[in-house]
Amino acid sequence: MRYLRKKITTGKAENVARSLLGHYLCRKTEDGLVKGMIVETEAYLSKNDQACHASRGKTRRNETMFGEAGKAYIYFIYGNYYCFNVVTGPIGQGEAVLVRAVEPLEGLDLMRERRGYPELDRDLTNGPGKLCQAFAIDRTLDGHELWQEPLYLKENSSINEKTEVKATPRIGISVATSKKLRYIISGSNYLSRRESLE
DNA sequence: GTTAAGATCTGCT
DNA sequence: GCAGATCTTAACG
Numbered sequence: 001m002r003y004l005r006k007k008i009t010t011g012k013a014e015n016v017a018r019s020l021l022g023h024y025l026c027r028k029t030e031d032g033l034v035k036g037m038i039v040e041t042e043a044y045l046s047k048n049d050q051a052c053h054a055s056r057g058k059t060r061r062n063e064t065m066f067g068e069a070g071k072a073y074i075y076f077i078y079g080n081y082y083c084f085n086v087v088t089g090p091i092g093q094g095e096a097v098l099v100r101a102v103e104p105l106e107g108l109d110l111m112r113e114r115r116g117y118p119e120l121d122r123d124l125t126n127g128p129g130k131l132c133q134a135f136a137i138d139r140t141l142d143g144h145e146l147w148q149e150p151l152y153l154k155e156n157s158s159i160n161e162k163t164e165v166k167a168t169p170r171i172g173i174s175v176a177t178s179k180k181l182r183y184i185i186s187g188s189n190y191l192s193r194r195e196s197l198e
Numbered sequence: 199g200t201t202a203a204g205a206t207c208t209g210c211t
Numbered sequence: 212g213c214a215g216a217t218c219t220t221a222a223c224g
Contacts, residue, residue, distance in 0.1 A: 042205070051205070061220060078206050079217030085205090098205055129206050172205050 004153035009086050009146065010069040013043035013095040016088040017183045022159040025102055027135040028150040032110050034135055036102030036125055037156065039188040042170045043181040044085070046094040050175040054094030064143045066094045072151060074132075074142040081129030084137050086146060086153075100171070100182070101126045103190040104134070111135075127192045168196070 001024075008019050020038050027034045044052040053062040053075070064073045065087055073085040073096050089095035102125045104111055111124045111134035118124060125131040132138070137151065146153050164186040169177055171193065184191055 044205075053205080056221090059221070075205085076219060077204060079204095079219070081206050083205060100205085127206070170205070174204085 001154050001157070003147050004155045006070050006147055009088060009153070010090075011088060013045055013088045013097055014181060016086065017041040017043040017097040017181070018165060020086065020097060020099070020153070021165055021183060021185050022163060023156045024105070024154040025099065025135070026152050026154055027137065029136055032107055034107035034110055035105045035154075036131070036135075037105055038099055038102050039185045039190050040099075040101035040192055041183050042098040042100055043183070044096050044098060045181070046089065049179070051170065051173040051179075052094070052096075054096075058094070062094070065096050066092055067143065068145075070146050072137075072141055072144045072146055074137060074139055076139060077129070082132040082138050083128040084132050084135075098128060099131065100128050101188075101190055101192045102131055103188065122190045126190050166195070 004023055009016055020041055023038055025036050025038055046054050049055055054065045058066050061075055064071055067087055068091055069088050071087045073087050074082055076082055083098060085096040085098045087096045104121055104124050115124050115134050124134045141151055144151055166184050166186045167180040168182045169180055170182045
């Protein structure tokens with residue numbers, strides 16, 4: 001298994017959001033390795049997207065969003081939680097993909113410890129704040145290059161060609177709610193919301 | 199300096 | 212299904 005080719009994280013956020021599904025997110029700390037498969041993402045565009053942090057220009061918080069594709073954009077929200085994004089656009093563009101949920105694969109015990117031993121394994125990582133807790137991701141990793149340790153993307157060379165991807169409205173935003181920029185692996189048991197019938 | 203809102207989660211009903 | 216916790220950020224004065 002190799003590191004994810006950098007070009008997969010480069011391009012229009014909608015396309016990258018779709019492409020990242022099924023690949024792996026890995027996190028190494030001195031406590032060990034944690035690994036999960038990406039099952040849910042959201043695209044945040046730079047233009048005509050009021051929900052995107054970059055839509056009102058560069059600030060100290062969002063400046064990595066305007067940086068190089070393949071870097072991590074991490075921000076703190078609601079007084080308690082971090083959200084993890086992959087920057088996708090060329091320098092100056094301001095687009096990114098929010099990783100909302102992964103399926104836990106390795107380091108389950110470490111995730112349980114960090115998450116306070118939830119009853120169900122899917123509660124380890126089925127939400128942007130939860131997966132950051134399980135993966136020990138915080139602002140110190142903002143701007144980190146995702147093709148090297150200790151936080152990196154790895155290729156899944158055996159993604160099922162028949163994997164069904166669905167696009168739905170994004171979650172938790174109050175503007176631009178009609179755009180279908182949330183992408184999920186249909187049928188996954190590790191999504192942040194139960195798949196609705198559409 | 200002050201204030202209001204936020205790409206969420208948890209626990210309770 | 213819904214309200215409360217919690218505090219950083221950015222917009223405004």
